[in-house]
Amino acid sequence: MNVVLWIIAGLLAAAFLAAGAMKALQPKEKLAASGLTWVEDFSAGQVKAIGVVEVLGAIGLVLPALLDIVPILVPIAATGLAVAMIGAIVVHARRNEIPGIAPGAVLFVLAAVVAWGRFGPYAF
Template identity: 60%
Template sequence: MNVFLWIVAAVLAATFLGSGAMKLLTSTEKLTTLGLGWAEDVGTGMVKAIGVLELLAAAGLTLPPLLGIAPVLAPLAAIGLVLLMLGAALTHLRRKEPQGIAVSLTLAVLAITVAWGRLGPYPFGA
């Protein structure tokens, strides 16, 4: 189960590393043309803030346990991602975007799995 949780955390980290970097490095107008219509609804500042949160979550999922420094931050980062993805799902629901809802909820379930496993029966070092 430890390997499974590492794989899920790594997939989440890679996903949000790319997503967060894209939000920080791409203009809101370009994001909108790439299919992220919600970006124009929330404005540039919010898009950049979400990008920063996604990058922090990606780092938090992997770096603390890899470095052996406060590994409890990994499941806390996962919980942060759950909250972020629930907000994303609500945004997609409001915009009537079923595919966005499905993706957001899938990522939330993966993050819940990491948080549950690491805070519960499979903590680091066990």
């Protein structure tokens, strides 16, 4: 199970790093034009903050355990990303963007599994 948790954490880290970097580095207007219409409900600063949180969460999923420096940060990061995905699901549901809910739900489940495993029976 330890290997499975590492694989899930790595995949989550890659997904959140890419998505967060995109939100943090691209202007809000470009994100909206590329199909992320939910950004219209948030200020440019809020969108960038969401991106930074996702990048930090991605780093927190892997780096602390890899370097063996404060590995308790791994399940904390996973929990934070799970909470962020609950927020994403709520935003998409309120905007009636039903197809946008599925990716958030999958990422939520994966982050919750990492949090459960690393807080519980497979802690570092």
